[in-house]
Amino acid sequence: MNVKGSLQLLILNALSRGASYGYEIAKEIKAKSRDVLDFQEGTLYPTLHKLEKEALIEAYSAEVDGRRRRYYRLTQAGERALSEERREWEAYVGAVNAVLKEAS
Amino acid sequence: MNPQHDPAFERWLSTATEGLGRDRAAEICAEFADHYEDACAAYVAQGHSASSAQAAALADLGDARTVQHMLRRVHLSRGERLVGWLNWLAPRLWRHRALIATALFGLAALVVVVGDHRHWISYRGHLDPLTPIALAFVIASLVLERRPAVWSYPAVGYLLTGIWAWLLISFGPHMNGPLWNILAPLLLPPIVLIALSVIGLRAWRRGLERRIPAGAWLIVALIPIVIAGTSLVQLTDDGVIFRTSDLAGRRWLANVPWVIYSMAMVIAPVAIGLVAAARQGIFAALIPLGAHFALFVAIADPTYHPTFYDGIWQMARTLSTLEAIKISLPALALFLVTPLWMLQARTTKERAIAAWAPAVIVLALANTYGAAGLQQVSNPGPAAMITNTLLMSLRALLPIVLAVTLYRRGPAAMEDPSPAELGLDVLPDSSIRRLARRRPT
Numbered sequence: 251m252n253v254k255g256s257l258q259l260l261i262l263n264a265l266s267r268g269a270s271y272g273y274e275i276a277k278e279i280k281a282k283s284r285d286v287l288d289f290q291e292g293t294l295y296p297t298l299h300k301l302e303k304e305a306l307i308e309a310y311s312a313e314v315d316g317r318r319r320r321y322y323r324l325t326q327a328g329e330r331a332l333s334e335e336r337r338e339w340e341a342y343v344g345a346v347n348a349v350l351k352e353a354s
Numbered sequence: 355m356n357p358q359h360d361p362a363f364e365r366w367l368s369t370a371t372e373g374l375g376r377d378r379a380a381e382i383c384a385e386f387a388d389h390y391e392d393a394c395a396a397y398v399a400q401g402h403s404a405s406s407a408q409a410a411a412l413a414d415l416g417d418a419r420t421v422q423h424m425l426r427r428v429h430l431s432r433g434e435r436l437v438g439w440l441n442w443l444a445p446r447l448w449r450h451r452a453l454i455a456t457a458l459f460g461l462a463a464l465v466v467v468v469g470d471h472r473h474w475i476s477y478r479g480h481l482d483p484l485t486p487i488a489l490a491f492v493i494a495s496l497v498l499e500r501r502p503a504v505w506s507y508p509a510v511g512y513l514l515t516g517i518w519a520w521l522l523i524s525f526g527p528h529m530n531g532p533l534w535n536i537l538a539p540l541l542l543p544p545i546v547l548i549a550l551s552v553i554g555l556r557a558w559r560r561g562l563e564r565r566i567p568a569g570a571w572l573i574v575a576l577i578p579i580v581i582a583g584t585s586l587v588q589l590t591d592d593g594v595i596f597r598t599s600d601l602a603g604r605r606w607l608a609n610v611p612w613v614i615y616s617m618a619m620v621i622a623p624v625a626i627g628l629v630a631a632a633r634q635g636i637f638a639a640l641i642p643l644g645a646h647f648a649l650f651v652a653i654a655d656p657t658y659h660p661t662f663y664d665g666i667w668q669m670a671r672t673l674s675t676l677e678a679i680k681i682s683l684p685a686l687a688l689f690l691v692t693p694l695w696m697l698q699a700r701t702t703k704e705r706a707i708a709a710w711a712p713a714v715i716v717l718a719l720a721n722t723y724g725a726a727g728l729q730q731v732s733n734p735g736p737a738a739m740i741t742n743t744l745l746m747s748l749r750a751l752l753p754i755v756l757a758v759t760l761y762r763r764g765p766a767a768m769e770d771p772s773p774a775e776l777g778l779d780v781l782p783d784s785s786i787r788r789l790a791r792r793r794p795t
Contacts, residue, residue, distance in 0.1 A: 272385060273392040290416020291393070292370065295385060296424030303428060320385050 257289060257297050259339060262324065262332040265307060269323035272298060298322055306331050360408055363390055369418035370425065373438035378429055390415070455491060455505035462487045573756045580748050 264275045275298075276291045301307045306328035312321050324332065367386055371379040390411050397407035415421070426435055447454060488509035495506035695712060 271388070273389045276389075277396075290414075290420065291389065292366075292386070292415035292418070292421040293424055295382065295389075296421060296428050299382075299425070299428045317388070319388055320381075 256339070257293070258301065259332070259335045260287070261294070261297060261301065262306065262328055262335065265322055265324045266329070266332055269310075269321045271319045271321050275322075301328070360390075360412075362412055363387075363408065366412060366415060366418045370421040372422055373426060373442065374429055382425065386415070451503075451505050459487070459491055459509050570756060570759045573752060573759060577752050580745065580752060 260279050261275060264270060264278050270278070272294055273291075276289075276294050279287055279289075298307065298309075302309055302322070304327075305325055307322045308325050309320055309322050311318055313319075367383050370386070371382050374382065393411035393414055394404075394407045397410050398404065402410060426438065430438060491506045491509035495503040495509075
């Protein structure tokens with residue numbers, strides 16, 4: 251299933267559990283959705299950079315297990331944006347479900 | 355495993371980060387390289403071979419162009435994106451410059467010829483709108499490529515055809531005096547063209563490895579016969595009349611200068627093209643062809659010059675719409691169809707056909723249509739039309755045949771210059787061309 255349009259929410263959600271890096275974020279989204287949510291992993295980075303520009307996340311370099319990686323973490327603005335987007339998403343899903351239930 | 359040494363991944367990276375600033379691209383490349391390395395390691399841990407892990411990791415990254423587009427939207431301002439797009443476009447335009455320049459010039463010729471054909475053929479004494487455009491193409495070619503580039507040939511050919519008209523301008527505005535009607539048309543073009551052709555022939559001979567083909571001599575011998583023939587044949591309402599009376603006694607001597615002059619008009623443009631042909635291949639045929647059509651068929655057409663005819667010297671006949679069409683159509687074929695056809699030709703043979711086919715088709719049509727107008731006959735009849743078409747087409751085709759014969763027998767460089775060398779790597783082998791080459795099994 252394509253995640254186009256919801257990748258931003260998924261990334262913010264993944265980072266709400268702590269700092270992470272691109273590959274780990276991609277794996278987490280795929281694993282948690284049991285590979286239902288699929289996306290081109292290359293597109294993750296432009297989205298991360300966009301969120302960084304909007305100051306919803308911030309990047310920093312850290313060396314873990316001898317490897318220097320670029321990590322991302324949520325900012326306070328990012329936490330607020332996540333709550334807002336989550337609320338909008340739940341309202342959207344609830345509305346779609348309501349329509350589908352009525353139809354069946 | 356160093357992902358930077360995987361050529362497929364390097365290509366992906368290069369595409370994805372194309373157009374971004376160097377520093378930004380380096381940061382992003384490092385991030386993608388980390389991702390790729392992690393992904394490869396994970397696949398290997400699952401039991402994949404190294405190469406299959408790399409292929410799977412690359413597939414997971416997805417389409418590099420999509421990523422490139424997204425990265426540009428994030429990291430570049432609108433202005434930077436525009437500059438990036440221009441940077442992307444410029445080399446592609448440059449690679450296809452031969453096609454673009456030729457098409458643009460052809461388009462300009464089309465507009466000028468169709469829009470103002472009377473002006474265009476009116477001795478070129480005026481500075482017609484196409485002349486500055488042609489000049490711009492030639493100057494651009496000299497500035498950008500430091501030589502007359504292939505893509506400027508149609509423009510060069512067009513300017514060459516104006517040489518004698520420019521010379522005439524310096525003689526003053528009296529276009530109807532004896533200088534205009536006899537001296538200048540008869541002497542100046544041959545002097546200029548023959549001087550250029552001597553240079554051309556010398557340059558060509560230096561690189562020649564084989565003898566001039568017998569066919570070329572045959573064509574040269576045919577030229578005066580055909581030219582004399584066109585002077586002797588006249589169409590009337592009753593059909594074709596051969597004016598053999600002009601051959602009686604010493605009357606035939608009167609037409610000798612005209613025949614010689616006409617021969618120069620046929621041979622000289624071919625010879626001029628030899629210099630360029632030696633360097634650039636048969637594409638240079640555009641120059642002699644252009645010169646031929648405008649100088650010989652149009653400007654120096656026998657109907658506009660004093661010829662000894664029916665026992666007396668006769669002057670030019672009036673311009674007519676039919677005449678304009680007769681000239682405009684070959685001009686369009688020359689400046690638009692022929693160059694475009696030649697541009698996609700890959701071999702000498704294909705270029706030769708490209709030089710021939712449009713001209714042959716158009717000349718046949720135009721001469722058939724123009725027969726009545728040229729001879730001012732209301733109802734020439736089929737025999738007269740066919741005779742006129744054959745004679746006029748043959749006369750116009752002689753320099754084309756001569757050019758192709760000589761160019762194909764020229765120095766090795768003349769045979770098959772690389773399309774890339776000529777700026778002609780325009781149309782890659784399209785499926786249509788591949789299909790055309792495929793033989794039934």
